[in-house]
Amino acid sequence: MTTAPPTAAPLPSGATLLEVRAVSKQFGARQVLKTLSLEIAAGEFLTLLGESGSGKTTLLRLIAGFEQPTAGEIWMRGTRLDILPPYKRPVNTVFQQYALFPHLNVSENIAYGLRASNTPKNEIAARVNDALDMVRMQEFAAADPARLSGGQQQRVALARALVNRPELLLLDEPLSALDANLRKEMQFELKSLQREVGIAFLFVTHDQEEAMALSDRIALLRDGALEQVASPREIYARPATAYNAQFIGQTNLLRAIIREGVADCGSFQFPYAGKDASALFSLRPEAITLAEDTPQPADPVRFSATIRQQIYSGATELLELETTTGAFLRARIASRKPLSGSHDFVFSVRDAIAVRE
Amino acid sequence: MYSRAYRFLVALPPILWVSLFLLLPYLLMFAHSFWTVHDGLIIHHWNLSNYATLFQNPLYVQVLFRTVRMAAAVTILSVLLGYPLAYFLSFRAGPRKELLYQLVIVPLWISYLVRGYAWKTILGSDGVLNGFLQYLHITHGPVSALLYSPFAVVLMLTHIYTPFVFLPIYASLEHIPRPLIEASQDLGASPRQTFFRVILPLSIPGLLAGATFAFVLSLGDFLAPLLVGGPSGTMIANLVQSLFGAAYDWPLGAAISVFILIVTLALLAITQRIEMRWSKRWSLE
Amino acid sequence: MNSATANSKPRSPVLAAYATIVFAFIYLPIIVLVVYSFNRDGVGGFPPRHFTFDWYRQLFADSAIWDSVLNSLIVAAGAVALSLTLGLLAALALDRADFPGKALFRRLVLLPLILPGIITGLSLLLFAVRLNLELSLITILLGHGTALISVATTEIFAGLQKMDRRQEEASLDLGATPWRTFWLVTLPNLKLSLIAAGLLIFTLSMDEIAVTFFLYGREYTLPLEIWGRLRRGITPEINAISTLILVASIILITVWYHLRTRSLRS
Numbered sequence: 001m002t003t004a005p006p007t008a009a010p011l012p013s014g015a016t017l018l019e020v021r022a023v024s025k026q027f028g029a030r031q032v033l034k035t036l037s038l039e040i041a042a043g044e045f046l047t048l049l050g051e052s053g054s055g056k057t058t059l060l061r062l063i064a065g066f067e068q069p070t071a072g073e074i075w076m077r078g079t080r081l082d083i084l085p086p087y088k089r090p091v092n093t094v095f096q097q098y099a100l101f102p103h104l105n106v107s108e109n110i111a112y113g114l115r116a117s118n119t120p121k122n123e124i125a126a127r128v129n130d131a132l133d134m135v136r137m138q139e140f141a142a143a144d145p146a147r148l149s150g151g152q153q154q155r156v157a158l159a160r161a162l163v164n165r166p167e168l169l170l171l172d173e174p175l176s177a178l179d180a181n182l183r184k185e186m187q188f189e190l191k192s193l194q195r196e197v198g199i200a201f202l203f204v205t206h207d208q209e210e211a212m213a214l215s216d217r218i219a220l221l222r223d224g225a226l227e228q229v230a231s232p233r234e235i236y237a238r239p240a241t242a243y244n245a246q247f248i249g250q251t252n253l254l255r256a257i258i259r260e261g262v263a264d265c266g267s268f269q270f271p272y273a274g275k276d277a278s279a280l281f282s283l284r285p286e287a288i289t290l291a292e293d294t295p296q297p298a299d300p301v302r303f304s305a306t307i308r309q310q311i312y313s314g315a316t317e318l319l320e321l322e323t324t325t326g327a328f329l330r331a332r333i334a335s336r337k338p339l340s341g342s343h344d345f346v347f348s349v350r351d352a353i354a355v356r357e
Numbered sequence: 358m359y360s361r362a363y364r365f366l367v368a369l370p371p372i373l374w375v376s377l378f379l380l381l382p383y384l385l386m387f388a389h390s391f392w393t394v395h396d397g398l399i400i401h402h403w404n405l406s407n408y409a410t411l412f413q414n415p416l417y418v419q420v421l422f423r424t425v426r427m428a429a430a431v432t433i434l435s436v437l438l439g440y441p442l443a444y445f446l447s448f449r450a451g452p453r454k455e456l457l458y459q460l461v462i463v464p465l466w467i468s469y470l471v472r473g474y475a476w477k478t479i480l481g482s483d484g485v486l487n488g489f490l491q492y493l494h495i496t497h498g499p500v501s502a503l504l505y506s507p508f509a510v511v512l513m514l515t516h517i518y519t520p521f522v523f524l525p526i527y528a529s530l531e532h533i534p535r536p537l538i539e540a541s542q543d544l545g546a547s548p549r550q551t552f553f554r555v556i557l558p559l560s561i562p563g564l565l566a567g568a569t570f571a572f573v574l575s576l577g578d579f580l581a582p583l584l585v586g587g588p589s590g591t592m593i594a595n596l597v598q599s600l601f602g603a604a605y606d607w608p609l610g611a612a613i614s615v616f617i618l619i620v621t622l623a624l625l626a627i628t629q630r631i632e633m634r635w636s637k638r639w640s641l642e
Numbered sequence: 643m644n645s646a647t648a649n650s651k652p653r654s655p656v657l658a659a660y661a662t663i664v665f666a667f668i669y670l671p672i673i674v675l676v677v678y679s680f681n682r683d684g685v686g687g688f689p690p691r692h693f694t695f696d697w698y699r700q701l702f703a704d705s706a707i708w709d710s711v712l713n714s715l716i717v718a719a720g721a722v723a724l725s726l727t728l729g730l731l732a733a734l735a736l737d738r739a740d741f742p743g744k745a746l747f748r749r750l751v752l753l754p755l756i757l758p759g760i761i762t763g764l765s766l767l768l769f770a771v772r773l774n775l776e777l778s779l780i781t782i783l784l785g786h787g788t789a790l791i792s793v794a795t796t797e798i799f800a801g802l803q804k805m806d807r808r809q810e811e812a813s814l815d816l817g818a819t820p821w822r823t824f825w826l827v828t829l830p831n832l833k834l835s836l837i838a839a840g841l842l843i844f845t846l847s848m849d850e851i852a853v854t855f856f857l858y859g860r861e862y863t864l865p866l867e868i869w870g871r872l873r874r875g876i877t878p879e880i881n882a883i884s885t886l887i888l889v890a891s892i893i894l895i896t897v898w899y900h901l902r903t904r905s906l907r908s
Contacts, residue, residue: 066539086542093543099536103558103635112554113544164544363820368735371728371791372743375751378788382765383753389768438664445661449654459899464668466895468849470865470872471884475671478678478685478876485674488688519668570756577758580852584872594760601764601856611768614761621757 011042011077017200018063018081018168023072025058025224032058033224035072040168040202045194047203047211050221051247056204059221060170063202064093076167087116092161093170097177098153100145106156107132107141113164131159134193151182158190162197171203175210187213208248212236220244241356245282252288252329254281254352263352267323268303270349280355285318287351288331290343297348305329306342321345383618389611399607407612417596417613424593427507428575431514432522435571438515439522440564444556447530458527465520473584476513480504480585505587513581518574522567529563530556562632569628573621593617672888679881697882707883710867717783717863718847724787725843726836729794736795737802754789759852762789767856777859785857786847793846794839797902801835834901841898845891 011017018040025033033055040046048056061067063074065086074082081089092113101109110131114124132138135155145153154174161169175183175190191214194201205211211218212232220227220235228240239245242253256263256272256279263272263279272279291302305321308328312335319331319339331345391403411417446457464472479485482499490496503509533556541551579594586592593613600610678685682692701707732751735741754762766785767777775781809831813823829836851865858866864887871880 064539064543066542086539087545087547091543093540095536095540097534097536099534099540101537101540101555103555112541112546116541116544116546116550116554160544360820364735364739364741367731368739368741371732371735371751372741372747374728374788375732375747375791378766378769378784379750379753382762382769385768385772386761386765438667441657442661442664445654445657449657459896460665461668462899463892463895464672466845466849466891467672468865468884468887468891470849470851470868471675471887472671474868474872474876474880474884475675477872478881479671479674481876483685485678485685485688492688516667516671519664573756574758577760579758579760580855594758597760597764601767607768610764614764618757618761625756 013041013043013198015042016040017042017076018202019075020059020063021073021075023059023062023069023074023082025055025062025067026070031224033062033069036224036226037072038219038226038229040200042167043198043200044216045191045201045203045214047205047215047218048221049205049208049211049218049247051206053223054221055224056206056221057172058224060093060172060202060204063168064091064170065089090166091168091170092164092166093172094154094157094161094174096172096174098157098174100153100156100160102146104145105141106137106143106145106148109145109156110160110163112160117164127163131163134162134197135159150178151186154178154186155189158193162199166199168200168202171201173204173206176205176207183210190214212248218248220247222247238353239282239355242280242282245353245355250285250330250332252283252285253355254283254327255279256281265327266325267305267327268301270299270301270352272349272352272354274354280357281352282355283329283347283352285330285332286316287347288321288329288345289333289347291346292344293333297346297351299349300346301349301352302344302346304342304344307339310338310340386611386618387615389608390615391612392608394606394608407609408616410609411613411616417593420591420596421593423507423591424576427511427514427590427592428572430511431518431575432568432572434511434515435519435522436526436564436568438519439567440526440560442519443523443527443530447527448556461520461523461527465524469517469580472517473513473581476509476516477504477585480509480512504585505590507586507590509585509587510581510590510592513585514575514578517581518571521574522571525563525566525570526560527563529560533559561635565628565632569624573624576620577617675881676885676888679878679885681878684878685876685881697878700879701882701886704879707864707867710862710864713779713861714848714864717779717786718844720783721786721790721847722840722843724783725790725794726840728787729791729839730798730832730836732791732795733798733802736799751792751795754853755792759850760856763853763856766853770857777857779859779861779863781857781859782854782863785853786850789850789853790843790846793843797839797842798832798835801832805831834904838898838901841894841901845894845898849887849891 016039020036020038022035022037023033024031024035036059038059048059050056058067062069062082065081065084069082072082073080076090081091101112104112107128110128111124114127119127128141129138132141135158137152137155137159140148140152140156145156148156154177157174171190175186178186187210190201190203203211203214215232217229217231218235219229222243227244228235230238235244235248239248239251245251245253254265256265257277258264258272258274258279259276261271261273262269263274263281265281287297289297303323305323307319308322309318309320311318311320315335316332317335319333321329321331323329389399390407391405393400393402393404393406411421442461446454446461450457477484480503481487482501482504484504486503487496487499490500491498537555537559538551541555542548546554576592577594578592579598582590582592582595586595594617597610597613597617600606600613677690679697680693680695681690682694682696683690732747736744736748741747763785766781766788770777770781805828809827810823813827814820818826848863849865850863851869854863854866855869862870864883868880868883871877
């Protein structure tokens, strides 16, 4: 990979860095990526989120150069990327299992890309040092990668990629090999590293909590197509489809018939401006509260339900409710003493989001 | 879980057998190397005269050097043939990899004698190669220098040992995790750089193993020279053979054998040490 | 390497051509051998004309050859029995027991495979002479069996490592003695390894010449018989027997390979 020529000025934050234009990918008879387009802005933390098989890793590899698109093009800063081999793209990757070179020590691993581009020796030494500082691995400079812990290896992999000053860093589920606590810690580190370095990160994961914690924007992939590309708050509050609503966080899916400005869900109705049709609504559990709790939500919709289960989880608890018409809903409320029997519940109309199938 | 009786019963027979039928014979050979022969009888007078003969008698020294040169030639040629083949199969062969691998393995199990005989029929004055060359009018008479020469021996042994050298190299190439190759390219190394900086270093253990194997077995080979070597292609093991045969000097033959044995073990130990140190620097799992 | 486009499978025509040449080098002599076994004018000269089965006819009438084949089969069968038994015990010992000299034992047992055959052959000869043993098929059998122990040990050891220990534990837990457990649980699990090892040892024994060279008496094995004739001159009859050996080896080794892959995969 050749670093961007020194004369190229860094793009202002928000300017488009990478364009995926109508790219699709087929492996034999299998269509892994249906035609999709995506833009990555300079300096942003964009996450490709999806289940296994959704095509997120394939998309990453297309951008890295390890696969060729069946159709479509990839552009970066006015240069066409998809016809270039991986070693000529100003893009670097942090691999899922780090892929550290076992026959080189930590410093030699980090210096690898610089050596490949014939950087002068003293510059290599200086930049390797900076990279070690950046990931706080200075004392491991001469260490054998095989002796490092998972978290340490990951930091070396990061340093090895970042030392080349790529414009875009690709991260292929880099945290999935770590245990839960370490993972949370590394999430913080990654996020602050990205802010500090200021380059765009394209992050692949199947963990929606991770995606929400880290990203500026999330690109949700399903079966090789983009379901929604938006900020975490946006996706959570206004999921475009039922799948998105269920994949990110938990939700209640309400089927309703809209007639003359009213959405009828059977157990309750609420005003909804829309064509007469059948529709699907997403209602987050935390949007439902007990009618007796204050403050009351705006534009309240009230209904009655029996508490079937109360699942305690510390600060909040999840109630499984059965409505008078036999529908099941989940509500998340602040923890209190055990409840039972029938109660009145309420939610705001604004929290019922219409979603596509 | 296993009682001491069980373990004892299980371990004893093989240990006894191996001590009796392997250790003892080798030790016996070792002992013979220090004895001498006199008037057709072996004298158990312990000395180093046999070893002195080996290193001082010009005939033996000459043959020894020739043998080492030939073994080196076989090794180098086998690697030059075997490594690119292994690389091709491992990295470029795609879906046919498994089939091609089997094709390389099969000749390994075809009788040594059969393959040696094949070369004999090909290289002779009336052989196939000469016939072929004359048929194409490239030569007008039989080229007799092909057979019964060190060249023929090296050719035959290279033919035999190339698959042997291929195997461990292929294994170590296959063992290289493919993400390492991708990482190298991702970091900007061209395919050529990737080969020299990642693939080759990581394949050294297999390379060393194969090369040592080929060298050591060529060094001690006596059949190839008998088949295709002629008087000019005699190797050190042939001297041993005749010393145990017509020339009747078992102690001297034993000494040369022990020498081959020690060289073999030393080489194996050295390469094993190098391999261990090389791969101790990393674990590829 | 074409660097203008990024391919996941780069084309390397030079390398492919080179690989083809190496393959040709490996196979051509063998193909020549087989082809000339059908050549009426014998070995040599080019091109071969006049296809014939005569050499094979001659071969089948040659009783000396078939006697030697029988001898080889006897030796090989004996070597298989010997090596498998000792190899099985050795593998079990290496897997489960700690005894002094374990490392030495492992190295010692491997020696016949890594040393040039002449050394092992001569050592055994010296030993036989010391014991006043007459050289015969028995000495050849003992030589092969001993030399090939480590072939059996390696295969069976691999099979043992792969085996699920808990089956044995379950057997003991259910009340079976170690002896019973061995026969009813351990051995069946090693079936594939044993067969694979047996096949390999059989093939190696049938083909063995270097060690056999120093241990033979009045009866010849097949390689010895062929060797004797080679010293006297070339006849295409040898091409014929070689071709048959080739076919048999290929069959045996293919079976072995598939068994091995199956045993490693299961």
